[in-house]
Amino acid sequence: MLLLPTFVLRLAATGLLLLARLFPPFDAATFHLLLRWDALHFAHIARRGYVYEHEWAFLPGLPFLLSLSPLAPTLLSLVIAYDASSTMYRLSPHHLGSPVLARLTTMLALLPSSPVTLFLAPYSEPFFTYLSYKGMLYCAESRYSAAAVAFTLAATFRSNGFLLSGFLIWGLLVQPFLRRKPVRAFRLQMYPSRTVLLSALPFVPFIAHNYAAYLAFCSATDAPEWCARRLPLIYSFVQVRYWNNGFLRYWSLQQLPNFLIAAPPLLAISTFSIHHLRHWLKSPADPGRAFLSASIAPHAIHALFRHPSLRVPHPDRPPVLWGAISILLWGAFLPPA
Numbered sequence: 001m002l003l004l005p006t007f008v009l010r011l012a013a014t015g016l017l018l019l020a021r022l023f024p025p026f027d028a029a030t031f032h033l034l035l036r037w038d039a040l041h042f043a044h045i046a047r048r049g050y051v052y053e054h055e056w057a058f059l060p061g062l063p064f065l066l067s068l069s070p071l072a073p074t075l076l077s078l079v080i081a082y083d084a085s086s087t088m089y090r091l092s093p094h095h096l097g098s099p100v101l102a103r104l105t106t107m108l109a110l111l112p113s114s115p116v117t118l119f120l121a122p123y124s125e126p127f128f129t130y131l132s133y134k135g136m137l138y139c140a141e142s143r144y145s146a147a148a149v150a151f152t153l154a155a156t157f158r159s160n161g162f163l164l165s166g167f168l169i170w171g172l173l174v175q176p177f178l179r180r181k182p183v184r185a186f187r188l189q190m191y192p193s194r195t196v197l198l199s200a201l202p203f204v205p206f207i208a209h210n211y212a213a214y215l216a217f218c219s220a221t222d223a224p225e226w227c228a229r230r231l232p233l234i235y236s237f238v239q240v241r242y243w244n245n246g247f248l249r250y251w252s253l254q255q256l257p258n259f260l261i262a263a264p265p266l267l268a269i270s271t272f273s274i275h276h277l278r279h280w281l282k283s284p285a286d287p288g289r290a291f292l293s294a295s296i297a298p299h300a301i302h303a304l305f306r307h308p309s310l311r312v313p314h315p316d317r318p319p320v321l322w323g324a325i326s327i328l329l330w331g332a333f334l335p336p337a
Helices: 002-022 038-048 053-057 062-068 074-097 098-109 115-120 125-140 144-155 159-179 185-217 235-243 253-282 296-305 318-331
Strands: none
Touching: 002 074, 002 115, 002 125, 002 318, 038 053, 038 062, 053 074, 053 185, 053 235, 062 074, 062 125, 074 115, 074 125, 074 296, 125 144, 125 159, 144 159, 144 185, 159 185, 159 235, 159 296, 185 235, 235 296
């Protein structure tokens, strides 16, 4: 059921990307059609390592794959594409309790707002998405050790992967408490330690990445300014210094068109999440209604707090129309692809 639409959508994305060659590129120096935006940084890190300070904004998962082969990320993303959709299809009934809604959810997930980065380009999104889906499915199946491994691997691709620890904490501590499951004394002693251990694993890639940067930069006599901070994290420093990312920094007048594009789906996501959590707080027990299932609560929390900087993300834009436009913008190396 999922194999054909998965193939068709990737074929359509490839066709639009080739069509984008008709547009004059913004930067003629980048000849390869898939080397655009962050992919340029990934490719440079894969070839030469972390040479420049600003490159530490990117975690090593994707550069590692590129170091194996320039085509490795694209080919591997094609391989995992079907399993990612299948995982979403298997995950949805755990929360929605309906095969029809599971199919609808999975089909909608096949329409990302940035098809190039999710389908074709050497980007971190397909791997982070796939591993996040896997971890969420393992949590729904109470396979928390496997979920911790999946979330940790996801965190090697994107810095916000450590937020996925919330699903482990929810499943191991919050959910048993809400269900008031009887727990034997020895298991009660093991629960906190197991929760701490497993939920700490997704933090390891981010911590290791920043520690490696600290060793590389902060042992010199002319160490950069961030080395002297109480929490010397190169990631937060370069995000502000080179990428202008930070708390409310995206909320500017020049970004008004992006906010207008993102407003409908962003409002829908926020409204649903708040409505669900308000209902859940009043009645934590599962009411047996698909969209009010108690198991959706951690996903609603994640939807509200997954972007600490309160930056409106591209995936919140209308998927079909924006997806097609973004492919053409990507190929021409034009913002805001």
